[in-house]
Amino acid sequence: MREYLYEIKDPLGLHARPASIIFMEARKYSCSIEVQWESDKADCKSLLALMGLEAKRGSIIRFRFDGEDEEAAMTAFCTVLEEM
């Protein structure tokens, strides 16, 4: 299991566009990828779950990767998130 913390920089929070970028990346990997914000969790492979979090700018969200390709998934997420 691997974890990665990310601070949301988009002024509008985790709206449709950033959520869809995360969702698209998550679907490339077979490991489970979950994101936690405060007490809520969402499966990154569900776009609606991600958008439903309504995580705000400045929030720290925690990604958790669990499965065979977790290392590759985390590396890819770091790149994608830093580009956002």
Next chain:
Amino acid sequence: MFDSLKKIFGGGGEKEREKVLAPVEGTVVPLSEVNDPTFSQEILGKGVAIIPSKGRIVAPADGILTVVFETKHAVSITTPEGAEIIVHVGLDTVNLKGEHYTAYKKQGDKVKAGELLLEFDMAAIKEAGYEVITPVIVCNTPNYPDMVCHTGMQVKELEPIIEL
């Protein structure tokens, strides 16, 4: 018009397919005509886009409102059969931060097809420099390999646009 729709949607005695109904009155066009690659390249899933002729969004199916953005520019509904439908009113309209939109329901509400979800001021949104074209997407498209989208027609609210 209605007759041809009946023919299209009449069903040949098979189990009736789940349908997504038009959430807004207007002209239905293919997603490829949307000026935003997230939609036009079907990154979020397959669907159609509606060029609205009225600033009113109703529920496109029975279900639960899984997402109602604080900015009120997009809603999603999950049907009892599990279809995940997104209605995104306008392009980049997240930037309006809710201005020119009014929401009548909140996240988590259970709705029936046809219930009023949002109203939006088309003229003001256009004046602010945004397109009001409204993609209607099924974001769990992989679950529906035989999905059929109907485009190239005028629709009133609740006319069928997608067969799952």
